[in-house]
Amino acid sequence: MNNRNRPAQLRTEDTSSPYFLHPSDNPGTILVPQPLTGSNYATWSRSFTTALLAKNKLVFVDGSILLPARDDLLYQPWIRCNSMVISWLRNSLSPQISSSIMYLDDAYAIWFDLKERFSIGDSARIYQLKQQLMSLSQGSSDVNTYFTNLRIVWDEFKSSQPI
Structure with missing residues (x-):
């Protein structure tokens, strides 16, 4: 063939x-x-x-x-x-x-x-990410920088959750 x-x-x-x-x-x-x-x-x-x-x-x-x-x-x-x-x-x-x-x-x-x-969620890292999300504020950053930082932390937090 x-x-x-x-x-x-x-x-x-x-x-x-x-x-x-x-x-x-x-x-x-x-x-x-x-x-x-x-x-x-x-x-x-x-x-x-x-x-x-x-x-x-x-x-x-x-x-x-x-x-x-x-x-x-x-x-x-x-x-x-x-x-x-x-x-x-x-x-x-x-x-x-x-x-x-x-x-x-x-x-x-x-x-x-x-x-x-x-892939098992690292509970210490999840705790750190929760703390970062709770304490993240715009401060003197422009909206784009603040949103980008929020998005980075949020996406990592979301992906570290157990499936």
């Missing part, structure tokens, strides 16, 4: 396929500006999810595409893309957290592990 007759998901050069890797994609790429340190899980997760969506690779961490059977035509492309996503994940973690997932071979398993460990 020539490549044109393959279904779209099997054509790894099709840019709309989750199996497509751009020539500039490499294991050393850093997708988010701040590594996951633990306390910043909500913002890190959001940033990393956005980056994966842009690269059409979110399906490897959300469980939408699981490891195909060895005899499946998608087995090798899946291994290649999964490995790339794992590299991107490792590059976006603090060294200690990265060490803790070093022997997990599935991007979905890593994502699930990180979510399970770090």
